[in-house]
Amino acid sequence: MKKILLTIMTIIMFSGCSGTLLNTPTKKVEMFFNKYQSLDDDVMNQLKDVVNNEISFTKEQGLSYIEIMKKHYQSLKYRIKDEVIDGNTAVVTVEIEVIDYSDILKNADNYLKENESEFMKNGKIDEKLFNDYRLNKLKSAKDKVKYTIDMTLTNVDGKWELDEVSRDTKDKIHGVYYK
Numbered sequence: 313m314k315k316i317l318l319t320i321m322t323i324i325m326f327s328g329c330s331g332t333l334l335n336t337p338t339k340k341v342e343m344f345f346n347k348y349q350s351l352d353d354d355v356m357n358q359l360k361d362v363v364n365n366e367i368s369f370t371k372e373q374g375l376s377y378i379e380i381m382k383k384h385y386q387s388l389k390y391r392i393k394d395e396v397i398d399g400n401t402a403v404v405t406v407e408i409e410v411i412d413y414s415d416i417l418k419n420a421d422n423y424l425k426e427n428e429s430e431f432m433k434n435g436k437i438d439e440k441l442f443n444d445y446r447l448n449k450l451k452s453a454k455d456k457v458k459y460t461i462d463m464t465l466t467n468v469d470g471k472w473e474l475d476e477v478s479r480d481t482k483d484k485i486h487g488v489y490y491k
Contacts, residue, residue: 337402337465338395340472344463345406348385348485355385368439376447384411384487393460400467405460412457413450413487420446459484 333339347355359381363374387410394405424431424442431441461484464475483489 335470335472336395337397337404337463337472338392340465340474341392341404341406341463342390344474345388345390345408348388351382351385368443370440370443373440373443373447376451380447380450381486384413387411388485402465402467402472404463404465406463407458407460408485409456409458410485410487411453412455413453414457414490415455416449416453417446417488418490420449453487457487459489 346352359378363369363377366374366377369377389409391407392404393407394403396403396405420442423445424437428437431437431445433441461481463477463481465472466475467473477485480489
């Protein structure tokens with residue numbers, strides 16, 4: 313009987329601890345990045361919303377962009393460097409490594425300026441042609457870039473919650489941050 317009681321107490325103790333272990337600023341940040349790497353439904357739905365709101369994409373281009381970003385998310389690497397808790401706020405410093413799309417996009421824009429005639433149709437720039445050009449360049453991207461970012465969190469009623477992620481941080485995660 314003592315063994316059973318001891319076993320039950322141990323299970324209860326570890327159950328409580330595991331919940332606590334999952335409720336740390338570092339764990340919340342790890343969960344955030346793991347959602348990208350695992351192509352979580354929330355991440356994929358957000359990506360589909362972005363594509364659906366991009367009026368210059370054809371359906372095929374949208375699907376191509378989704379495949380490019382899926383590859384990007386799955387190759388994202390992160391390393392927690394530090395966690396600082398100050399009362400109900402915390403900062404988790406993370407180093408991420410992502411595919412660098414920013415130079416490709418800048419170079420594509422410059423190429424368009426220098427070679428407008430390649431993308432002209434009926435006297436104006438054909439967005440479909442230019443989007444095809446950019447998507448082909450993005451598909452072949454291999455260069456990676458590292459960023460160190462600070463993720464801020466707030467403890468609300470005993471639970472750590474990730475604060476709103478800044479535009480710059482989102483751009484870094486997506487590999488489109490212009491330095």
